[in-house]
Amino acid sequence: MLKIGVLGGGNGAFITAADLALRGFNVNICETPRFERNIALAKEKGKIKLEVRGNLPIKSGFAKINKITTDIKEAVKDRDIIFVVVPAFAQKIFAEWGAEIFSPEQIIVLEPGNFGGSLEFAEILKKKCVNKKLPIFVEFECMIYSGFKNDSGSVWVSGYKKNLKVATYPGEFINEIFPKLISIYPDLEKASNVLETGLSNTNATLHAPILALNSGWVEHKDKNFLFYWEGCSPAVARVAEKIDLERLLIGKELGINLISTKDIIIKWYEYQGAKGNTLYEVLSKNPAYEWDYAPKTFQHRFFLEDVPYGMIPMENLGKILKVKTPLITAIIEIASRLTNQDLRSEGRDLRSLGLQDVCKEKLLERVRIGV
Template sequence: MHLASLLVAESSLLRVSARQKEEVIRLLIESLAQTRGVDVPLAIKDITSRERKGTTVFSGERNGVAVAHAVTAACKQVLLAIAVIPDGISWNRSDGPRLKVVFVLIAPPQAHGLYLKALSRIGHLCEADKMIDALTQANSVGELIARVSEGEASLGEIVTDDGMPSFCVLGAGHGGTAMAGHLSMLGCKVNLFNRTKARILPVKELGGIDVRGVVSGFAPLKKVTSDPAEAIFGMDILMVVVPAIGHAEIAELIAPHIKDGQVLVLNPGRTGGALEVAQVIRRHNPRVRPFIAEAQTLLYAARVTNPGQVQIFGIKNSVPLATLPAYHIIDVLPMIRKALPQFVPGDNILKTSLDNIGAVFHPAITILNAGRIEDTHGDFEYYVEGVTPAIAAVLEAIDRERVEVANALGIRATTAREWLYLAYDAAGRTLFEAMRANIGYNGIKAPPIIDHRYISEDVPTSLVPIVSIGEMLGVATPAMRSMIFLASAMHGVDYWAEGRTVDRLGIANMSVKEIRFLVAGADSGSSSPPSSSISQTED
């Protein structure tokens, strides 16, 4: 990574006529806000606070540059902008030297290491009058950035991983590409793995990802590969970002190569993801002991827009994360939060698995609108026009069954209505009213075809495990069972046979006490271990 890649061209300014440093800082921050969504009042407050502790001026023999900088929650990535002031400005006092170049550098707390390296690089770059003269004589912003790039060419890459964990992102779809790009821009070493070479070839040729949206810039990657051993070697955290139906295959691919202490996170786990992956890894590599975790939902709303390019529309403020067993959260979460503080502790994997709202909405809405989807190719608003009072009544029946299965396990699951209020501030006396009150659903189109992940992923990895657990514990789930039957008939696939049944999760014939013991923290040395193969020591 270089300074030139951190510079925001659209927010850098030539021929600024400001007379006071506060004015220059505000101009640059407001310009960054227009292109990068910076919280202007907070950024200015934090920069002002940092300025009171001491200003940062790098000087040559004749000229100097000022750097207004701060670590602040006002931004989501490291941002750098330049202002050139032809008449100069007195930075500290009226009789002080007049500076013609001002940098603004801001960074989120988790990118503190990259922030310090960038600040040091600016000082190195601007210790000579020749560079400062080149910046002041630039005739365009493009020329300005070219001067910076030329000046730091001999300095090499900014080494950015001090104190930050390294990541391998497994999966180069929308979410995986977004995660890899975001982590790189925070200063982490990142490898990207994908099972098919064709998808990652453009990224490999570019050497990274063109990231746009709420964070923006070029994100260089350490390795881009389809070799699982090469991808995960030496990496601290392995982020699996593939459809849940691919979790078992990914686990099988990496099982021979994963090492003790590496952290494997499913993004998200859907229902029973951590249990299934633990079974697969134990079967293929019984002696290894990685940490296994699952997120409740995906951190990003993103879309791959062109080969090697991703648009990040949003990054969630918080996503619950749970480990298997639960007590490992204190080992796993602090390391992940160094880069991604949005992850917060979840109760356990039963809670993250059963608070799976996609299980309620996706299969039923799609199946009950099958005729309309095939007739219009999905040209209607999925959550608005696709949810009538009658369909909402079916969703409520499915939701009640999910909550009852959770209750049988001693888990207080969030209802779909509660989730809509918590996630979107959408309230209603019924689920139908709450969904209609959610303006975030406006404009979201239905899938264009029936052969869609809302069925092919959510039925086997969400509905099947909930129903299977429910039946084992004596909880009736007729509405969910009906959806599994209809989905199987529509697709000509036995989703029950392919899905995450209790056998596949390794919890068949276990009591509630045994399941909770396993999830909370059973080990093979316990005096009364549960009967699951997950907890058995294999020699």
């Protein structure tokens, strides 16, 4: 059985480590020393409590973790696959931290990749370790679980995505790597390349517009609301659908056959009961979202991650491909003001990936054969 390393200390990292450990894998988990508090309780107990809500193909339990540590050398040593389960803005930090420690034989999985995550990761490793062969990267189109962390020793999970797409970077290694991936997650599907996984990121099409269009409610000191079930009203869903159309057109121009966010959600969660003919119908009653309350602040990854690492690359690509993206631009402008940050200057636009002047053909070649 493959040996697994999980980097990160948030919701996703904890659920990943706990689920895989409960399924019999040998798992290490590693957080940066700066955020040691994120793993303090689990480290003390040597285990993570996982609570499953709903009818998921995973089990609740106390998961025994091999190593819970802030020492990346110890965490990464002898691991076959390393899952980097952190928000996009933290991928860079882990890439730099692990650059000289990862070995070329290890597989590095970015879960999710967000747009261009593996390209950025590879660039950092290349710069830090000149002449060293790079590992192969994998991008998940989204995080496979949906859930939250209660404290540093326990998590709950209410959604588990089936048929999630994955791609390798460089893309030509997918057939070589895929069997290992499905030995861990049997429901995964192959995507054509990391542009497909990057552009299939439903976080980017959903989180920012739903949050922006519920701003007064988000800041109300006494009133909470369910993010999808209440926040995604019919008209809010129409805005998200229009953003989704802009995304689909970008994919079409790149020759990538993307499917709609509505159909992605059904594909992932149909077995949990997701259904409907419109995005509104699907989101507002999806059992996987029953527990998802809206954040009470705009300083949250729904803006700070999903705009700079999702919507801004889409806006950039739109310009290169001459696809108009008026609603994507509108949400970027509004989110920048709601957060009081210039989100365009942060994060990962094509310029930061060295792709600002690239044409469609070069871009497709780059994701196929790598740097």
